[in-house]
Amino acid sequence: MINKDIGFLIDMDGVIYRENHLLPGALEWVQYMRENAIPFIFLTNNSAPTPDDLAIKLKHLGIPNLTEKNFYTAAMNTADFLSETHPLCSVYSIGEAGLSSAFQSKKIPNDQLHPHYVVVGEGNPTLEKLNKAHELIEKGARLIVTNPDNWCPVGSEKTRPGAGALAAYLEASTGQNGYYLGKPNPYMFAQARKKLGKNISRVIMIGDTMETDIRGAIELGIEAYLVLSGSTSLEDTLNYVYQPTRVLEGIHELLEEYKSGQPSDRKSSPTLSSLFHTNDKNNSPLGSQHKDSQRLERRRSRPQMVK
Ligand SMILES: [Mg+2]
Numbered sequence: 001m002i003n004k005d006i007g008f009l010i011d012m013d014g015v016i017y018r019e020n021h022l023l024p025g026a027l028e029w030v031q032y033m034r035e036n037a038i039p040f041i042f043l044t045n046n047s048a049p050t051p052d053d054l055a056i057k058l059k060h061l062g063i064p065n066l067t068e069k070n071f072y073t074a075a076m077n078t079a080d081f082l083s084e085t086h087p088l089c090s091v092y093s094i095g096e097a098g099l100s101s102a103f104q105s106k107k108i109p110n111d112q113l114h115p116h117y118v119v120v121g122e123g124n125p126t127l128e129k130l131n132k133a134h135e136l137i138e139k140g141a142r143l144i145v146t147n148p149d150n151w152c153p154v155g156s157e158k159t160r161p162g163a164g165a166l167a168a169y170l171e172a173s174t175g176q177n178g179y180y181l182g183k184p185n186p187y188m189f190a191q192a193r194k195k196l197g198k199n200i201s202r203v204i205m206i207g208d209t210m211e212t213d214i215r216g217a218i219e220l221g222i223e224a225y226l227v228l229s230g231s232t233s234l235e236d237t238l239n240y241v242y243q244p245t246r247v248l249e250g251i252h253e254l255l256e257e258y259k260s261g262q263p264s265d266r267k268s269s270p271t272l273s274s275l276f277h278t279n280d281k282n283n284s285p286l287g288s289q290h291k292d293s294q295r296l297e298r299r300r301s302r303p304q305m306v307k
Pocket of ligand 1: 011012013014015207230
C-alpha cells in the first residue's frame, strides 16, 4: 500500500522529456501518480514559458490533461518572492511571456522609469533592453534573476545561454550582485512543497541536474533522486560535496519499482522499502550502485552550470 503523505517535485527536461520526445516511462509515471492520487508538481527553472505553454507542450509530447496547477516555474517563484517580500514593488523585466504573466498574476507592475528591481529571466533580449537594465540598476534598482543557469541543454550536445549568463553581463557592467531565485534556492522548493498540500509530509525531488535539482532538495532537507537520463552522468556526481538520496537510470525505473512494490535488486532503495512497508535489509549502500552501468562515458567539459 502506498503511503498517503507522499508527494513528488519533478524536473522536466532530462527527466520527463529530452529534446522533443518523452523519456521512457514518463507518461506511465504520470498516469500512475494520478491513479493513486499522489500529488506532483513539475518544477522547472525555465522562466520563459507559462504553465499553459508547458501543459500544451507536454500534451503534444504525449502527456494530456495537465493544468497550470501541475507546474511551478522559476518565473512564478520570482513573482511569489517579490509579492511576499515587497508587496508594492515595481519591476523592469527582461524575459518572455512566462515572466510577464507571473508578474501580472501577482499584480506586480512593469516600470520603465524607477523600478525597485530589474528582473532577468530566460529569453533572448536585445542589447537595447540590456542597456536599459544597466541604466536602471545604475540608478538604484536591484538585480533579481529568475534562475542561475548559465546555460541550458537544448539537445544531447547542444546548449543555449541561460538567465545566469545574462545576469553575469549586468553584474559585470554595474558591479552589483544579483539575487537568484529558482532552483537551487530553497525558496523554490519550499514554495513548491506548500503547493503539494498540507498533508504531504514526505516530499521527493526527481531531477537530472546536481547543481539545481539535487542541491536545492538536499539543502531544504527533502529526498533527492538523481536520474541519469539527462545532463548528469554517474561519474559527474563525484564532483559534488552533496549527493543524491538515490540514483536511478530514469523515471521508468521508479515506475517499475512502485508498480511491482519491489525495490530494484541492484540499487539501494530505502525509500521504496519504507514506502511499501517492507523489511528488506539487503539494500546496498549508495556507493555500490550502478556497478554494471555502461553510462560512464566522458563528456566534453562545460562551464559551470550555475554560479
Ligand atoms: Mg533537467
